[in-house]
Amino acid sequence: MAKISDKDLNAVTRRIATISNHLLLPISSGSNSGSSGGSIGLCNAFMDDSYHRIHGEVASHEVEWKSACDEYDKEFTDIIYEKAVGEGIAKITINRPERRNAFRPQTIKELIRAFNDARDDSSIGVIILTGKGTKAFCSGGDQKLRKADGYADFEHFGRLNVLDLQVQIRRLLKPVIAMVAGYAVGGGHVLHMCMVSSFFLSVFDLETIKLVGPKKAREMWFLARFYTASEAEKMGLVNAVVPLEKLEQETIKWCREILRNSPTAIRVLKSSLNAVDDGHAGLQELGGNATLIFYGTEEGNEGKTAYVQHRRPDFSKFPRRP
Numbered sequence: 001m002a003k004i005s006d007k008d009l010n011a012v013t014r015r016i017a018t019i020s021n022h023l024l025l026p027i028s029s030g031s032n033s034g035s036s037g038g039s040i041g042l043c044n045a046f047m048d049d050s051y052h053r054i055h056g057e058v059a060s061h062e063v064e065w066k067s068a069c070d071e072y073d074k075e076f077t078d079i080i081y082e083k084a085v086g087e088g089i090a091k092i093t094i095n096r097p098e099r100r101n102a103f104r105p106q107t108i109k110e111l112i113r114a115f116n117d118a119r120d121d122s123s124i125g126v127i128i129l130t131g132k133g134t135k136a137f138c139s140g141g142d143q144k145l146r147k148a149d150g151y152a153d154f155e156h157f158g159r160l161n162v163l164d165l166q167v168q169i170r171r172l173l174k175p176v177i178a179m180v181a182g183y184a185v186g187g188g189h190v191l192h193m194c195m196v197s198s199f200f201l202s203v204f205d206l207e208t209i210k211l212v213g214p215k216k217a218r219e220m221w222f223l224a225r226f227y228t229a230s231e232a233e234k235m236g237l238v239n240a241v242v243p244l245e246k247l248e249q250e251t252i253k254w255c256r257e258i259l260r261n262s263p264t265a266i267r268v269l270k271s272s273l274n275a276v277d278d279g280h281a282g283l284q285e286l287g288g289n290a291t292l293i294f295y296g297t298e299e300g301n302e303g304k305t306a307y308v309q310h311r312r313p314d315f316s317k318f319p320r321r322p
């Protein structure tokens with residue numbers, strides 16, 4: 001009987017893996033049996049190419065959370081703010097389960113503080129927003145505090161400061177992932193859409209139209225029905241649906257996959273994707289990022305150095321590319 005070498009064995013194993021990969025039917029997105037993210041994971045396990053050999057599997061160890069605070073070191077009452085030990089993930093949890101995580105102005109102020117901190121912390125590359133418990137991600141504005149001029153908790157006037165939060169998430173050039181267990185209603189639904197890219201809730205709600213198409217958007221807003229997670233996935237409202245017990249594990253996997261990629265590329269990608277819809281503000285953001293990249297070049301540095309040295313800049317050595 002011929003003896004097979006380790007090298008040959010590896011080659012055979014890889015060949016079988018490649019063939020299995022071709023034979024494997026991907027789990028269609030929208031299936032109840034798992035997430036589209038899960039199906040990607042399944043295929044990855046069988047993929048035999050240099051990319052997968054070099055990058056390997058996404059780490060699957062449990063994440064260790066540590067309580068975090070912002071520069072003011074003031075305690076949070078309405079949210080829980082945590083960072084993963086040794087990896088660039090921040091997690092912000094709306095902590096009002098007794099009201100299905102409805103937000104009041106105080107909740108929004110704390111969310112804004114936590115998002116600011118996560119934005120400014122250069123060790124953080126991705127942010128998770130979630131709700132405490134499994135009944136609701138967020139049930140929107142706290143209706144018990146709603147007044148004629150907005151929501152009022154500790155002040156004499158009403159606020160709609162969730163709009164500031166929506167803009168902040170839009171402008172924050174790190175990916176924000178909504179980890180949704182349970183209901184996402186009203187302003188809570190808008191918030192989770194911000195993670196994929198929402199800006200305004202208006203009568204014609206442009207973001208919903210873009211995500212689900214004009215017919216479905218009309219159905220959603222005119223009928224105001226509740227949709228299940230898998231219906232939301234089919235409509236393109238959410239990226240993946242997984243069993244509840246796997247929700248955090250799958251979210252962390254997505255975070256780790258994002259963290260493998262170039263932070264600058266992700267930053268520019270997020271601003272490019274927003275620019276399409278954000279008009280002047282979007283182009284400003286994109287232009288700002290081009291400036292940031294230019295600052296890092298030798299050519300950009302020549303301009304600044306010449307200014308500081310009171311001389312004319314010499315740009316002659318830099319190519320005028322086609």
Ligand SMILES: CC(C)(COP(=O)(O)OP(=O)(O)OC[C@H]1O[C@@H](n2cnc3c(N)ncnc32)[C@H](O)[C@@H]1OP(=O)(O)O)[C@@H](O)C(=O)NCCC(=O)NCCSC(=O)CCC(=O)c1ccccc1C(=O)O
Nearest residue numbers: 098099100102139140141142143144183185186187190201
């Ligand atoms: C979410 C439910 C479907 C969950 O139902 P269920 O599991 O049966 O729980 P309940 O028994 O109903 O609730 C338990 C407990 O929580 C209280 N509660 C739930 N939601 C809220 C809420 N939103 N505000 C205050 N309190 C809430 C509930 O009263 C119970 O407490 P008790 O003490 O036992 O009474 C269901 O709860 C439900 O339908 N909730 C209401 C959903 C809703 O109407 N949301 C508000 C939509 S309007 C909005 O969000 C405004 C958005 C906004 O701020 C905005 C404004 C202007 C421009 C833009 C925006 C924007 O973009 O967001």
